[in-house]
Amino acid sequence: PLRPRRTTLLLYHLRGRGRGVHSGARNTPARLPFSHIIEEDVAFFTRLLAGRAVTDPDVLAACNTDWLKSVQGKSELLLRPQTTEEVSQILRYCNERNLAVSPQGGNTGLVGGSVPVFDEIILSTALMNKVLTFNTVSGILTCQAGCVLESLSQYLEELDFIMPLDLGAKGSCHIGGNVATNAGGLRLLRYGSLRGTVLGLEVVLADGRVLNCLSDLRKDNTGYDLKQLFIGSEGTLGVITAVSILCPRKPKSVNVAFLGCLTFQNLLETFQCSRGMLGEILSAFEFLDAACMKLLERHLQLTNPITESPFYIVIETAGSNATHDEEKLHKFLEEVMTSSLVTDGTVATEETKIKALWSLRERITEALTHDGFTYKYDISLPVEKIYQLVNDMRDHLGNKAKNVVGYGHVGDGNLHLNITSPSKDPSLLAAIEPYVYEWTSSVQGSISAEHGLGLKKRNYIYYSKPSEAVALMGNIKAILDPRGILNPYKTLPDDLH
Ligand SMILES: O=C(O)CC[C@@H](O)C(=O)O
Numbered sequence: 001p002l003r004p005r006r007t008t009l010l011l012y013h014l015r016g017r018g019r020g021v022h023s024g025a026r027n028t029p030a031r032l033p034f035s036h037i038i039e040e041d042v043a044f045f046t047r048l049l050a051g052r053a054v055t056d057p058d059v060l061a062a063c064n065t066d067w068l069k070s071v072q073g074k075s076e077l078l079l080r081p082q083t084t085e086e087v088s089q090i091l092r093y094c095n096e097r098n099l100a101v102s103p104q105g106g107n108t109g110l111v112g113g114s115v116p117v118f119d120e121i122i123l124s125t126a127l128m129n130k131v132l133t134f135n136t137v138s139g140i141l142t143c144q145a146g147c148v149l150e151s152l153s154q155y156l157e158e159l160d161f162i163m164p165l166d167l168g169a170k171g172s173c174h175i176g177g178n179v180a181t182n183a184g185g186l187r188l189l190r191y192g193s194l195r196g197t198v199l200g201l202e203v204v205l206a207d208g209r210v211l212n213c214l215s216d217l218r219k220d221n222t223g224y225d226l227k228q229l230f231i232g233s234e235g236t237l238g239v240i241t242a243v244s245i246l247c248p249r250k251p252k253s254v255n256v257a258f259l260g261c262l263t264f265q266n267l268l269e270t271f272q273c274s275r276g277m278l279g280e281i282l283s284a285f286e287f288l289d290a291a292c293m294k295l296l297e298r299h300l301q302l303t304n305p306i307t308e309s310p311f312y313i314v315i316e317t318a319g320s321n322a323t324h325d326e327e328k329l330h331k332f333l334e335e336v337m338t339s340s341l342v343t344d345g346t347v348a349t350e351e352t353k354i355k356a357l358w359s360l361r362e363r364i365t366e367a368l369t370h371d372g373f374t375y376k377y378d379i380s381l382p383v384e385k386i387y388q389l390v391n392d393m394r395d396h397l398g399n400k401a402k403n404v405v406g407y408g409h410v411g412d413g414n415l416h417l418n419i420t421s422p423s424k425d426p427s428l429l430a431a432i433e434p435y436v437y438e439w440t441s442s443v444q445g446s447i448s449a450e451h452g453l454g455l456k457k458r459n460y461i462y463y464s465k466p467s468e469a470v471a472l473m474g475n476i477k478a479i480l481d482p483r484g485i486l487n488p489y490k491t492l493p494d495d496l497h
């Protein structure tokens with residue numbers, strides 16, 4: 001049988017905890033002994049933030065619920081600071097009073113990391129939305145954490161630059177949240193992860209200290225690279241208040257091809273061929289299966305632009321010379337079609353058609369929300385194994401699930417495995433987990449490629465990290481946030497809290 005590669009002791013611990021209890025219950029932690037908010041606290045924040053300390057239940061309702069509507073917090077206080085100094089004062093106060101804080105950006109996360117679990121104070125970055133500097137020579141942008149990704153993209157496009165990341169949630173997500181979760185998205189294949197493009201951060205620590213490591217430099221080897229600790233730490237080690245990020249030039253020519261393949265093996269060979277033939281202009285290689293296409297058609301009334309196929313690919317090229325790029329793309333398409341790797345396809349050069357083709361990939365998450373309750377898995381695997389997990393899961397679940405779909409970032413070896421059911425179904429969940437984690441661990445994959453661990457996946461960390469590494473994470477947490485007030489119940493497993 002498939003087994004996680006961690007020590008027997010940990011396995012026993014992990015399984016013993018869950019035995020006989022469905023994962024939903026296993027995932028609900030107990031409230032830690034933080035203070036409760038009293039009138040004096042609200043008075044303090046009202047004085048500090050004048051009109052931006054919100055107790056209105058209607059406003060709080062939206063911030064207490066995650067985008068998937070699967071986690072429901074009970075916070076009674078939302079704070080909307082505008083400056084780093086205000087964040088610093090908020091945290092200093094909360095730390096002294098032992099009040100827990102749930103930092104929140106655009107609240108588009110998919111693992112329950114951005115909403116309170118109990119009555120944590122919500123610290124929103126929504127009003128910290130200013131661009132601070134942009135250097136047109138270096139392409140380095142420095143902005144506050146609450147800037148919406150799409151607004152930054154629009155700002156930069158006017159200056160002939162783009163953001164190095166792009167994702168479906170761009171219209172709502174905040175750059176600070178992107179960095180805090182180390183969001184990957186659709187351009188990672190070309191521009192790399194935020195661990196490379198983020199050059200500096202300003203972070204407020206749990207006790208209110210401000211760590212200004214913003215940077216206008218591409219290179220800086222002076223001591224430990226502290227910013228890396230905060231990238232992907234999901235607000236558990238500090239609150240990111242500003243970001244310096246390296247932005248590429250806006251490509252002069254962009255093309256998108258939407259292709260159909262008969263088998264996943266053909267899709268993989270098409271990927272290899274695209275790397276060889278498109279080289280430096282390849283900017284995305286994404287896939288969806290036929291089950292995703294059916295959901296897009298049924299729930300969003302989108303139209304499949306090509307013949308029905310078991311697999312679809314979205315390839316984007318971005319370069320500086322339209323003639324050169326198109327020539328390369330056409331040679332590549334000729335090659336994959338004559339060799340029958342690809343059975344049908346369409347190409348877009350014009351912006352509205354490019355957008356329409358991209359929505360077939362970007363709107364799958366939205367289509368899934370109309371299909372019922374969705375169990376989501378964001379898995380990193382050796383690229384050639386990506387679809388095997390989807391097939392194995394289908395066999396494993398039989399007719400227990402409504403739909404089992406696979407899509408994701410082929411270029412990054414990142415599968416989004418989503419399973420729907422008419423409503424929340426504990427017996428379905430028990431069939432999916434821990435099977436999905438054991439399967440992933442057996443091929444040394446990661447149980448969270450780009451969405452983070454948040455509330456939902458925190459206790460499964462041992463499937464992807466050795467116990468020594470998790471213990472060290474606990475030590476780091478204890479140094480930076482000794483009272484544990486920052487985003488409690490998230491990222492780290494319950495046995496460390
Ligand atoms: O909804 C999901 O599971 C994936 C969301 C996002 O990461 C994507 O790539 O579309």
Ligand SMILES: [Zn+2]
Binds near residue numbers: 185
């Ligand atoms: Zn994704």
